[in-house]
Amino acid sequence: MITAERKPMEEIFRLIEPYGKILLVGCNECVTVCHAGGRKEVAMLASALRMGRMKLGAPLTVDELTLERQCDPEYAEELAMVVDQYDAVCSMACGCGVQTVAERYQGLPVLPMVNTEFMGSSESNGVWAERCAGCGNCVLGLTGGICPIARCSKRIFNGPCGGSTKGKCEVSPDIDCAWQLIWDRLKQLGQTELYSQIMAPKDWRTARDGGPRRIVREDMAI
Numbered sequence: 001m002i003t004a005e006r007k008p009m010e011e012i013f014r015l016i017e018p019y020g021k022i023l024l025v026g027c028n029e030c031v032t033v034c035h036a037g038g039r040k041e042v043a044m045l046a047s048a049l050r051m052g053r054m055k056l057g058a059p060l061t062v063d064e065l066t067l068e069r070q071c072d073p074e075y076a077e078e079l080a081m082v083v084d085q086y087d088a089v090c091s092m093a094c095g096c097g098v099q100t101v102a103e104r105y106q107g108l109p110v111l112p113m114v115n116t117e118f119m120g121s122s123e124s125n126g127v128w129a130e131r132c133a134g135c136g137n138c139v140l141g142l143t144g145g146i147c148p149i150a151r152c153s154k155r156i157f158n159g160p161c162g163g164s165t166k167g168k169c170e171v172s173p174d175i176d177c178a179w180q181l182i183w184d185r186l187k188q189l190g191q192t193e194l195y196s197q198i199m200a201p202k203d204w205r206t207a208r209d210g211g212p213r214r215i216v217r218e219d220m221a222i
């Protein structure tokens with residue numbers, strides 16, 4: 001999933017400073033799972049903003065709404081009936097959701113209330129960790145299911161580097177060396193021969209280096 005964290009309150013107050021009536025919009029998908037921008041977080045932020053602005057002597061009207069998915073134009077359309085009543089839309093979705101809403105309602109400021117972080121998974125209650133960098137050409141089948149791009153600090157394709165010590169990355173003793181994890185997993189799978197195969201330099205054209213990416217599924221086009 002895409003992970004995110006609410007922006008610092010000072011920044012949010014700065015962003016909404018010019019406005020007197022805002023629509024605070026959450027998203028029921030990833031940001032709900034990582035407790036950044038679901039219905040509950042919308043309610044909490046709305047009440048903090050009302051109180052904060054009251055204290056500043058500049059009362060703010062905040063209405064709340066949570067869409068099924070903000071990154072889908074079909075769901076963003078649900079705002080059409082109400083957005084005209086507001087000075088701005090404040091989105092608690094990831095950057096994809098913010099941009100989908102902004103593209104649809106071009107005459108209205110659409111402001112991000114969260115910082116989008118990374119594609120990750122839940123490690124334990126309240127802990128999420130980066131797992132995929134969206135490189136566009138997955139090599140997990142060769143690396144025992146451990147991503148050398150998202151999980152190695154240097155994105156090394158043929159690791160480990162000289163800094164790996166006792167299974168930890170030289171960047172921090174709190175970070176597992178991705179290549180140690182890869183080795184351990186390949187051993188477990190009986191696939192250590194994959195470890196000795198030199199991987200060719202990665203072709204980054206399938207990643208962000210080739211410019212903004214699109215997926216076009218001709219079979220789904222209407």
Ligand code: SF4
Nearest residue numbers: 132133135138139147
């Ligand atoms: S190899 Fe690429 S697609 Fe696969 S998990 Fe890593 S970054 Fe994601």
Ligand code: SF4
Nearest residue numbers: 152160161169177178
């Ligand atoms: S110590 Fe391991 S994880 Fe850290 S940069 Fe080197 S190979 Fe990558």
